[in-house]
Amino acid sequence: MAHFQFLVGILILLSALADGSLHRIPLHRSPNFKRTREAIVAEQLYVDHKYNLNTTANGFPMEQLSNFNNFQYYGNISIGTPGQVFSVQFDTGSANLWVPSAQCSSPACVQHKLYYSNMSSTFQSNGSVFDITYLEGTVAGFMSQDLVSVAGLRGVLQTFGEVTTETGTNFLNSSFDGILGMAFPPLAVNLVTPFFQNLYHHKLVQQPVFSFLLRNNGTTASYGGELILGGSDPALYRGQLTYVTVSNPEYWQFVTDSIQMGNTVISRGSAAIADTGTSLLLAPLAQYTQIAGIFKVNSLGYFRCRKISSWPTLNFRISGVSFKVPPQNYILQEGAYCTLAIVSSNQEFWILGDVFLGLYYTIFDVGNQRLGFANVNSTGSTLGQMGVFTMLLSFILLKLWVH
Structure with a gap:
């Protein structure tokens, strides 16, 4: 009976891991x-x-x-x-x-x-x-x-x-x-x-x-991440989810609390759109001009490089929580010069492509018309879950063999 209860318990645990929804x-x-x-x-x-x-x-x-x-x-x-x-x-x-x-x-x-x-x-x-x-x-x-x-x-x-x-x-x-x-x-x-x-x-x-x-680490990796239909996987993110209401239910658009480049406030209350079909960050022209001034970007879009980590962090504050984009993610070095993966837009809202979305697990809640953001768990993946599955299955077989 003890063996049976043990096996049932393990099977319940495995069932929870393999969420068919x-x-x-x-x-x-x-x-x-x-x-x-x-x-x-x-x-x-x-x-x-x-x-x-x-x-x-x-x-x-x-x-x-x-x-x-x-x-x-x-x-x-x-x-x-x-x-x-x-x-x-x-x-x-x-x-x-x-x-x-x-x-x-x-x-x-x-x-x-x-x-x-x-x-x-x-x-x-x-x-x-x-x-x-x-x-x-x-x-x-x-x-x-x-x-x-x-x-x-x-x-x-x-x-x-x-x-x-x-x-x-x-x-x-x-x-x-x-x-x-x-x-x-x-x-x-x-x-x-x-x-x-x-x-x-x-x-x-x-x-x-x-x-x-x-996944935005590396340019030739065949694994680019995953899209999950019907929910989300807590193994893929760490910490709490931060939700924000969609303000324009055509796009996945929402309102930020503020946007800062280092200690410089770029905007308060700007709208932003989460767009998986876009690579860059796009800012309204006036806000981009302010950012370009910090870096002394020339008319061709370049500025003099220094150690990239010494440049300020871009900080999006959403629903009271800071979501940071380090300079390594928004600066591209080309020889002695650098360029920004932040560019100007004719729109009056920000567009957040994978420069931002690659750092944050993103939940698109259609039913409640809201977005959820959390830090990507660099160790969490479906492969990780399969590893747990394999370990548990091996443990079951070992217990049965020993007894």
Whole structure:
């Protein structure tokens, strides 16, 4: 009886570790990633356009998209029956899913995986057209419906874009095939229900919550972190979560208490957006100008280097808690000169890309329209949990063998 109770106790513990309500998607970073001044300037232009959402000439909403040295994080999804696998960028700064169509002959489409509707038994025609404008080109096509699955979840019927025309070369060398937007419904082209909201509506995830761990240490590591659908994993962060209410439920936008560069107050009460589809930190022009003055940044975006650790820490105060970005994370050295991974924006809000999000585990609580931040646990990972599982299983076998 004692042996039985021991075994039951261990099995309960193992069951708690293997939480089936969490659906994990491994994220990857492109091996081509390299942050340079040129890439920073290009991305700055991209983000400025991305957040200038207007309507195109034919009346359709547009979202600015582009690719800059493949800085994005991406993972796999499956569309159709049988499943056709695509690598997509999981982007909290947009709200639509789109992939290249088999009807697209543009160079960027030909070099990526194409969706073949005639090979899927679950395809449903939609036919409404869309036109998405991005820097130096456009993607255009039509909407379709098919089963979309990810992380072992049963497929959900999702409306998505089939790109049939791509102008420009922005996606030509990208490591991903398409975009999966994770912002709020009002931001979606054609008011399509975003994928995650669709999953929750069909009760395929238990909680209306998803969370990101973005690894930003190293530029060629294949493991870029993970996206968890349906909740969060305390093993991936340390300390308490700090929550802040979403102030504009289109983007994942919130209000900061203050932002400081060292002892210099840059702003009080500035809005900020958590954007997993952006690499940099973007500040409103007036606030960037103040920061640039501290570093004596020249007209080309460079300043004289000294020991990077001697520069001040950037401090975002959110819901009464300080979230610090050390200079090693926001300064890039190029020979005798340095440049900032902080750039100016035409918007009146900050945009927090992976320079910030790579330091902090981030929970996107759709149901309560709030964000949660906590320090990344550098030792916590699903691999760590598997190690615990292995140790416990070995211990069980040892106990049974001894007795």
